[in-house]
Amino acid sequence: MRWSDLNLGCPLTSARDGHYGAYLLGQKDWPLVENIVSGLTHALPVPISTKIRLCNPVKHTLPFAERLVLAGSSWIALHARSGASTRKRRHGPANLSQVKLLKECLQVPVISNGNVRTYGDVLQNLEFTRADGVMVGETLLGNPCLFAGATPDPVQISLEYLEICKQCPEGSVDLEAAKKHVKHFVDFQCSRRTWISKFIRALTACRTIEEVDKLLRVKTQRWRGKSPLPRDAVDVEEDSEGEKISGDGYDDLALLV
Ligand SMILES: Cc1cc2nc3c(=O)[nH]c(=O)nc-3n(C[C@H](O)[C@H](O)[C@H](O)COP(=O)(O)O)c2cc1C
Structure with missing residues (x-):
């Protein structure tokens, strides 16, 4: 409409x-x-x-x-x-x-x-x-799946977002804006993690979408105590244990990461 x-x-x-x-x-x-x-x-x-x-x-x-x-x-x-x-x-x-x-x-x-x-x-x-x-407004920046009643894994949703960026015509994606979105996705669920400032510094230093992608799949996963994700590992429906994720509060979110 x-x-x-x-x-x-x-x-x-x-x-x-x-x-x-x-x-x-x-x-x-x-x-x-x-x-x-x-x-x-x-x-x-x-x-x-x-x-x-x-x-x-x-x-x-x-x-x-x-x-x-x-x-x-x-x-x-x-x-x-x-x-x-x-x-x-x-x-x-x-x-x-x-x-x-x-x-x-x-x-x-x-x-x-x-x-x-x-x-x-x-x-x-x-x-x-x-x-x-x-x-x-604000909450959707951190959790774009809010209206679906789901809370996706923050790395997975960031990777899915980057995939969309990669499909856009060359030169049409503002890297700084894309990094801000990734920061929102991760910070929304992980703001109290000890590694968050390290993550933000590393994100700030990224010069390409590919570097952001790698930061998420490898270092961020390691900081979270999880295995690195292969290049094609984008699945927002499930967390790393293969369970569908849904949350209805920050307490639930804190348990997920
Ligand atoms: C990044 C961002 C940009 C916004 N820009 C506008 C705007 O241009 N005009 C407006 O009326 N509200 C704007 N808002 C406010 C939202 O539309 C919404 O009214 C406000 O964030 C309160 O909703 P929330 O508590 O769900 O965030 C903006 C909010 C955010 C987070």
């Missing part, structure tokens, strides 16, 4: 300076945002959605969302944290009761965002908010 999303969630200072993202949530900018949404609704052949954060004060969130719907927003995604703090923009609990309120009051689908670390959180979130969907 194709649609166009208006992002009113970005809290970065660049958004403040450019007057966009979460810096359009204030009441004085509501008419401007309404004009943007209705303008897009009339100009584009696809539905328009909006992603917002909590307004300041929080009680303004529902009336703002109602105005977005009247202006033509086909659904609303709420990251239920305030946009006010740029320093701790994803920290602290999300106020999911505001998602629940939007879901109770709006006539369009509502997507809930915030507080998801495990698949169990996805289910709890949906049960509590009754939202039509859940959006996840």
Whole structure:
């Protein structure tokens, strides 16, 4: 399905300076945002959605969302944290009761965002908010299999990711971005391992995708007390004991590595 999303969630200072993202949530900018949404609704052949954060004060969130719907927003995604703090923009609990309120009051689908670390959180979130969907940011960086209810072996998922990178047209993969993804996959489950800083240093030093691949298959496996993996050993479905992996909490994850 194709649609166009208006992002009113970005809290970065660049958004403040450019007057966009979460810096359009204030009441004085509501008419401007309404004009943007209705303008897009009339100009584009696809539905328009909006992603917002909590307004300041929080009680303004529902009336703002109602105005977005009247202006033509086909659904609303709420990251239920305030946009006010740029320093701790994803920290602290999300106020999911505001998602629940939007879901109770709006006539369009509502997507809930915030507080998801495990698949169990996805289910709890949906049960509590009754939202039509859940959006996840940070946790998916570490565990891209979250919505499948699985927690893959971090080396295996990194190798699978690198295989995809290798299939991309030459020159189209940003090595530094690829390394960041691998760091997220490994750090998500292994951040407390004694070898993690050694791993990050070695990863930083890698100059090609092949070097990252080798670092994972050989040294990282050794640091984990596991056998090196052959070149074609990419299997995200199973861990090294051949069991299907699924986890629903950090305690479970810690046991896996
Ligand atoms: C790498 C990254 C980039 C993001 N970029 C944006 C963005 O451009 N606009 C936005 O509204 N939110 C952005 N977010 C926030 C997420 O969409 C999400 O609202 C936020 O991370 C809270 O969800 P989470 O607790 O599941 O991470 C970003 C998050 C991450 C991790």
